[in-house]
Structure formats: structure tokens, C-alpha cells
Amino acid sequence: MTDLRSLLAAHTETRREEWLYTPLFFRLRQEDDRRRLQDLCRCQNDLVMLNPFRGQVEELIKTRHPDRQFSREELQAAVDEYLGDAPEEKGVWVYYPWRKTLVHLLDEEEFVFVRTNRNRNKITQQEQEVLARKAIGVIGLSVGQSLALTLAMERVCGEIRLADFDTLELSNLNRIRAGVHHLGMPKVIVTAREIAEIDPFLKVVCFADGVNEENLDRFLVEGGRLDILVDECDSLNMKILCRLKARELGIPVVMDTSDRGLLDVERFDLEPDRPILHGLVDGLDYDTLKGLSNQEKIPYVLRIVGGDAISARLRMSLLEVGKTVCTWPQLASSVTLGAAVGTDVCRRIALGQFRASGRFYVDLEQLIADGNCLVV
Template sequence: MIEILDPATDSAQIEAVLAPGSGYTLVDAWELAQSELAAIDAFPNIDGAEPGNPVTPRFAVFPWRQAVVKLPDSEQFLRLRTARNRYLIDGGEQRKWSSALVGIAGLSVGASALSVCALTGARRFRLADHDTLGFTNLNRLVGSVCDIGVAKLDIAQRRVLEADPYSEITPFHAGYTSESASGFLGTAGEPLSVLIEEMDDLAAKVDIRIRARAARIPVVMATDNGDSAILDVERYDLDASYPLFHGRADRVEALTPEQLEDQGERIRIVGGIVGTDITPRTRYSLTQVGRTLPSWPQLGTAATIAGAAAAYAARLIVCGHALSSGRYRIDIDSAVLGARAGRAQRWNELDEATFLETLAQR
């Protein structure tokens, strides 16, 4: 989507793109970058880079912005981008995270996870999503009305590349499919370091886990829960026999994609995966899908928290921290309101069968 031009080899292209009438505007960030690098170099060397190394300029061309940015080379740019991560993420962790290959399938909560991964210094991604931005997405996706109808994947790519033009992104615009599975997971090449799975399609969620487990790729999933989130971690890298969805979806591996579309099976499987230990308002909202709500209820608070949790878990895994398979709850209601107050809503009494049936019709 962008070009990175080197004055040593691409001078003619740089001159052409900056010529009067080209339509491109130059953002000259070169002097500011040099001054900030000098400030970093004034402190003891703790990031493994040698202070005083030559800093060479590059020109990043952003067609959708009609802009050209003059900035440092990749190594020095990363030093600038991660300077304030020091000690919170140590040098060894930062190098592992920046070189990791992170897969994200589904770019609703996945878009939030992608943003946090990139902000903390991850640079290499495979992204899969087939959907476009709609108006109802704007309650939880950072987007613009100018981008209505634009592929969510393109919007996500642009955000990452504008923050770090040296990021490597491989897009899968058709989303995750059985046909694209090998390329996305990297089973025939470089495998993903970690997979963040945030798709809606049940058959795809099952298929990607079966393949990830066979390839020993760890899977992270975060689910909205009112204003809070549920984090699921499946460490297939540590245990190739670990059950899909922690065993909460009994017999799911034996079902065909067609059987996964059966309403009865969906009620059983989705009910098992999501469970009933969710906020009362979430439970009530889910019973209203198809009645007074057009689709799955979600909030920007939950999408942001879920994305941050998924990105954090992915980084822990990549950096070698002891994060076990299991379900983890990030409960902002209890943290802010207290355990009892956070659960004391007026929509507590819901019919269980109606609730599970609504889940299956998602």
C-alpha cells in the first residue's frame, strides 16, 4: 500500500513524487527525528543500538493521504517508536515482539487488538477480514464516515502503516477460509507466532483452531461482555492435545461445516463456548437480537478492553512468559462498582432456553 524510497537508490522517484503538480505534500519529520534520537542517545545505552550510528533518511509515500514523509530508516525509527516502552517492555522482549509474526482473523475486536499490538511495537502481521465498514460499526471501531463502505482490512492497514511505515502486513481480503488457511497460518512456510481469532463464523472458528493446533500455533480470543471482556487462551504450542475452546464445545471437531450450521448444534456449541456467566445486560441484549436489536450487541468500551487484553496475552506468549491455557475475565464493572453492584442489574431473571436460542441465531 505504501512505498519506502531510499535517496541513495530512488532519487528520481523521490524527485517525481515531490515535483510541483504531483499532488503530494511533503511532511518533513527529519529534523525532529534527529533531535529526539539525540535526546535518547544522551542516556546510557540500554537498547543494544550504538549511539552515534549514522541515521539515514527515507521517504514514505502514502497514496491515500497524498503525502510523503521524510523520516529515519527502519532501525532508528523503531528506537524512536519504542523509546517510552523501556523497562515496561525490556530490550529482549521488544526485539522478540517486533520480529514476531502475529495473525489476526476478524477485524472488529481484532482491529482493537491490532492497534495495541502495533502501538507496543509489533511490526509483522497477517490480517484476514472480508467485511466493509458500516455505520453501526462506528460504536466500537475507530473509523470515519469518510470510510463507509471501505474494507475494514484496508482501514486497519492504513492505521498501522501511518504509525509505523516499516510494518509488514500480508492482507487476506476474502477473510479466513479453508482455501487461504495454509497461507494465513503459514503451515507451508513461516508459521504464525501467535493467532488472535475474532471471527463471527462458527465453522471458521472451529476450522482455524484445528489447523492451528496441528501446527502448534497458540490461539488467543477475546469476547465482549457488556463493558467488560472474556479472554480465552489456547496454548497449542505447549500442548498439541489441548481441547478446542477448553473442551467447552463437546464433539465440535467431529461435526462438518454443514452440521455446524444446524440450529440445534449451534445452540449447544455457542452456549457452551460463551457460557452463561456473563453480565445481566449482555444476557438481556442477546435475547433481543432479531426482536428489538438488528445484530449482536457490542460497546466501544468492551471492544477496546478485549482488544487490549488479546494483544497483551499475545505479547506474553511471544516473549516467553508463563501464560497458561484457560479463560480469564477482565471485569471493569466489579473493579469500579464492586462485585455486588456490578452484577445488580434489573435484568437478572432471563429464560435460559431463550437466551441460548438467541446465541445460536447470532
């Protein structure tokens, strides 16, 4: 293993630290990890140490015995028994270099058990174990950021691959959950860090140059073939290319469009001859879609999403791209809805509970604003 001092030194070179997104783990019952942590404490003068461990142990004990009502004294006695004479050796200490913060957590199995306990039984324990073996890739981290975070919170997979070449801009903050202190940082790093802070045991792989013709195969298969591909990229030629590759590999594709709750599902794992994007791009020359401006993309976007099917406000905005607006609009509420619907469908695909392909709408304006809802 790389010497800790060398590792930290590498991370603090000019601008290197801001790209870091992987936490470090220290299990103090192992002598080498104890030495490494001591080394960290000596060389990191402004280290912040957080120890919320006892509260996690309380939760662990209660979730293991949901049928038992502990008195305060009984619970504290059970916690003390769990901690033993060396509580610092229980669990794992997780260091987040970008925050210079060390946190004492339950180790992976117990951490995951407690963190996902409130999923029961909308997601059963057995289903959670199946999901932990799944890998999902997300291309494009505007809409995709919200979806990736929701996948992580629900723990719909054990590995998330993220791809986006872009950096965070101020105009992104109308829909991307981030802060002004993240401006100028790669979107993949912003997203990966937040996932690591939710669950440091989730495997996150970043493609900070996005996906392209050279690395798409690696994104889809390196370290094991993806179980699901989520496409949220703006590049039209990559939308086609990633589907061609996904179809070749038998990987289902899910895409949220953030308008009228539109979700596209293409089950290339079940339908190896299924037309790309439901046949809506048949006859399009892949090469002609490279490097188009936002304004030049509009006819192709309308062909894909359906000019008559989009909302009236999106239709009006598309006509103004390059005139009064820079690009097409996306609202946080629509992105959040897409994350919810996309995560639900990804989970059910991964569990074999959803086998359909097609185009699906969860149109809130139609369901609620027009009064088409159940009034109690």
C-alpha cells in the first residue's frame, strides 16, 4: 500500500486535492492501519475528528431487535457490551481528504444494514443483497447527478460509474444539488464526493473526461459489465453510440428527459434487435450529429422526444434557443421527479420486476394541475 505521507502529499499538490473523491479507511484492530492513522494525525494539523459511533451502535442494536422495547439502562448496557474495552477498535475510521475530516463508523456490513433499514420492506433484505451486486453507469451529471444520488441513497447498486467532462457552473445550480464553493469543479467529483459522504462503502468510478469513442467500452465493461446504463448526456451522437454498444452487450438503457415526467426504457438485454431510441433515429447519420451547437441540435431533439409530446413551455423555449435563451430549460422539480422515477425503474429492472421497454410519462401538470387526481 502507498505510504500515507506520500499519498497525502500527492493529494495536496497544486489543484490535485480538489479532484480527490475516494475516502481512506482505518481499522485500528490492524496494526498497520493504527500506524497509518497515527501518521495522519501527526501530519494533518487541522484534522477534524468526529466520533458519532455510540449512536450508531444504539441503532444497530435496536434494528437487530425490532420486537424488543429497550429501557435506557438496558440499551446502554448492550452498547457497552458491544464496545468492550477498546471502543476505538470497533468499526472503521473513515477519512475524507477533501474535508480533512475523520469519522468513526460502523464497518461495512453493519453500516449497510443500519443505513438501509428504513427501506424495509419496500426493499427486502434479500433484495438489498441482490442490488449490492449490481453496477449502474450514469452518463451526464446534470439530470444524472440527482439520479446518481438517489440510486446511492436507496442503495440500488454496489457500484456507480459516473461520466461527465464538464465543470460546475453557476447556471447549473438551478437543478444540481451543490454549493457555490463547488463552482469550477468537475461535476463527476462533486457527485462522487457526495455519494462517498452518504455511503463510503459504495464503489464509485469516475470518468472525468466523459465518455467518447475511445473509452466507452471501458465505461461499459471494465471491472465487470454494467447491469444498467442511465443516459443523461447532451451529446446526440453519444446517445446513439452508447445505445449501439449497450445493445451489442445486452445492457438495458434508461433515460429521463425532465419534461412531463418522460422516461425512456430500452431493454436491450431482453430485446437484442430492438431499434435504437424506439426507432426514432433510424436513418440518422451518426457522424453528422457530432459537434452540433445547442441550436443545431433542436430538430433532432424534437425528433427524439416528439415535438407534439413535449410541454408547451419547453416547445416555446426551444424556439428561443440561440435568440433569447442559451439552451433548453430544466427545472429542479422535473429533475428530482426524474431521479425518483428513474431510480424506481432501475431498481425494478435490477430485481427482475420490470421487463418492459417503451416511453412512459409521469406528467404532474396533467395529474394534478388539471385535477386528474383522487381527492380525499
